[in-house]
Amino acid sequence: MNIVLIVGSAPDAIRIQDWDLSGITSCVVINNAWQLIEHWDYLIYPEDFPVDRLPSSAVLAQKNVITAKEFVPEQNHFGGFVYAGGTMAFTAGYWALGALKPDVIAYLGCDMVYSQATVNPTHFYGVGTPDPLRADITLQSLEAKSVRFMAIAQMNHCRVVNLSELPESRLLFQKVSFSKLMSLTEKRQLDDSDLNLDANIVSKALGIEEKLSYMAPSGRYWEVIDHFDPMKLSEIDSLWLSSVA
Template sequence: MAEDLKMVLLIGSAPDAVQAKDWDLSLFAQRVAINNAWQITPDWDYLVYPEDFAPERLPPTPLKPSQQRIAAAEFVPQQNSFGGFVYAGGTMAFTAGYWALGALKPDLMAFFGCDMVYGAALGESSHFYGQGTPDPLRVDVTLQSLEAKSARFMALALANDCAVVNLSELPESRLLFPRVARRDLTTPDLCQQLMQAQRALIDPAAVARALQAEHDLGYMVASGRYWEHTDEFDKVKLSDIDHLWLKALRTA
């Protein structure tokens, strides 16, 4: 693998995310924690969190010189540059992903603890810190298909010369990204192989149709507070766009 290859890790709050505390994270150029995931490892570089994140759940200050908190003022402009929250999906895994894609410009982005599946067994923890609110499963017009939103992210990452993978070993995931074992990230030419695979997987003509449908519908909330305008959004039309994104994956 080329020494100048830039890999970025995004860590979510799923129960299995705690495995990352035992990893050698020096493999990654930057480590991005989402919401509470900063508690898993001290070796994070960026913490991305929403406006309603409880202040008492933020990491104590002062932070390390290498660490930075990323709030709405930083991630909303990046999100808007990729089409805005309505089309990207209003949940932090995708928000953090788009921020990292635009701000960090990685060659490869690896997601872990972001599968957005929640155990139904009584007493089973939904997050590594215990029971939490399954944000991606809330009733939200932008989250009708998490799979479609992941397909969109992978397509836009490809357009920005970034391969996307899921490091999860769980049997189920709402992310449609290719699965890769962490140990394989050191494989020579892996990123090039993944990019070739993603080019084969994603239909550029279908991506163009989906992006054109988004443009024609024109749902952009520059403030990022899309929930203040949900009465202006047509749920069926957004679902139709989701279907276009799913069709952009040749194996979907």
């Protein structure tokens, strides 16, 4: 199977260092997560990512780097940043879905749960900025955005799972162990519980998105933020959440 692993920077992500990734088709690391392992395939990061946090030019020359030039068209293909949620965990997912055509997308280190005490590590490298929790009308409900991605993935013949062992996650994907993921020979061997989305509600949510047409072709939705009604987006989020059985 074509299995894509997407790795973020939560403290839980350090578990990847103990894994044999030979059964993973592609490993996509987000932002600083390239520091966790040597053998990754794609590094994806936003336009404002600090240059001094990138790998050396020698490393980059041997790897695939995904920037806005590559991920914005893929994101727009699936409805754009306003509906998908303006944070890299979702952007990486939509890019991988469109560009890599996986059977399964597995997330690690992307639970987007942060300690209230800033003295505790928020990322594997220490205390970082909880970007997904910023005041942003596209991120009113991270849970709803995860359901949207799961629904879009299903429509594209892809299953989405979460490899996290944390007790809490903002991602509503089915949780599986890495060993189970590696034992799969068919994606239908995964539990079907995450397929129980109400098709009528999914269709209604997508229909409202299309009617409103909240698009920012450049990907820089914050430059035209006044064109979008946060209440309408909240209503769409409520639909996504209500589609979950």
